[in-house]
Amino acid sequence: MRRELSGKVALVTGAGRGIGKAIALKLAEQGATVLVNYNGSRERALEVVAKIEEAGGSAEAFGCNVADFEACGKMVEEIIGKYSRVDILVNNAGITRDNLLMRMSEEEFDTVIDTNLKGAFNTIRYLSRYFLKQRSGKIINISSVSGVLGNAGQANYSASKAGLIGLTKSVARELASRGICVNAVAPGFVDTEMTKSMPEKTKEAAVGTIPMGRMGSPEEIAETVAFLAGSGSDYITGQVICVDGGMAI
Ligand code: NAP
Numbered sequence: 001m002r003r004e005l006s007g008k009v010a011l012v013t014g015a016g017r018g019i020g021k022a023i024a025l026k027l028a029e030q031g032a033t034v035l036v037n038y039n040g041s042r043e044r045a046l047e048v049v050a051k052i053e054e055a056g057g058s059a060e061a062f063g064c065n066v067a068d069f070e071a072c073g074k075m076v077e078e079i080i081g082k083y084s085r086v087d088i089l090v091n092n093a094g095i096t097r098d099n100l101l102m103r104m105s106e107e108e109f110d111t112v113i114d115t116n117l118k119g120a121f122n123t124i125r126y127l128s129r130y131f132l133k134q135r136s137g138k139i140i141n142i143s144s145v146s147g148v149l150g151n152a153g154q155a156n157y158s159a160s161k162a163g164l165i166g167l168t169k170s171v172a173r174e175l176a177s178r179g180i181c182v183n184a185v186a187p188g189f190v191d192t193e194m195t196k197s198m199p200e201k202t203k204e205a206a207v208g209t210i211p212m213g214r215m216g217s218p219e220e221i222a223e224t225v226a227f228l229a230g231s232g233s234d235y236i237t238g239q240v241i242c243v244d245g246g247m248a249i
Helices: 018-029 042-054 069-083 106-134 145-149 155-178 200-208 218-229
Strands: 009-012 033-038 059-063 088-091 137-142 180-187 240-243
Touching (some): 018 033, 018 042, 018 088, 033 042, 042 059, 059 069, 088 106, 088 218, 106 137, 106 155, 106 180, 137 218, 145 155, 145 180, 145 240, 180 218, 218 240
Parallel strands (some): 009 033, 009 088, 033 059, 088 137, 137 180
């Protein structure tokens, strides 16, 4: 059976768990061969690969710290050597190091920017040459409502996610004439390990700011990513789609 993403190769960063895992499973369900990037979670990335293969799909895990420019170059080289192409790039890898500005260390600021923003630059920088040659491609950057609205205690994270929006719009303008679409998805408050560690009171307060009155699921984010990865979004570029239960209205 031919599916929307049959024959496509998708690289999803940070796909061993959380939103990245849901995206990897969704793209595989749509027929894509999924390259599951991980940094610390090797076992979990292998489990995602196994799950995709058990369902009849095709996947492979690639370890790489996306914040490392040279390591990203090596990962892309290995991927192109094996698969010859990448059609879909999802920059999902992300971290938080929350703190109030007056207490935030330089290290807390730098590591978040390096992973969340520079990490996306790194993969786009290496893969865009192949997208340009193919004259097609879908780049989807996972931003956040924190990057759209700002968030107290997240100056580093919000700056990285707002930066991702600027990166998305600039690269979208640069690559549009070659049939390459670059968009961002800005999730709201999603139930993953990133939010599980929050104190219960903070969580309740956050849910209180969501017009729909509940957290989102990783699968709900994956649905939008799958739409942006497919042909139904071929005339959409440079956009930020908030998937947030109305948080950013
Ligand atoms: P999570 O459960 O904490 O997962 C984070 C993922 O990022 C993991 O797969 C992790 O891989 C990967 N990662 C972190 N640093 C990496 C690095 N240097 N190189 C490669 N991969 C790295 O978080 P999540 O909630 O699924 O978040 C996924 C994305 O959605 C992030 O960009 C996050 O900012 C964004 N987001 C989340 C929410 C939310 O409410 N959860 C809201 C808005 C936006 P390893 O485990 O292999 O290290």
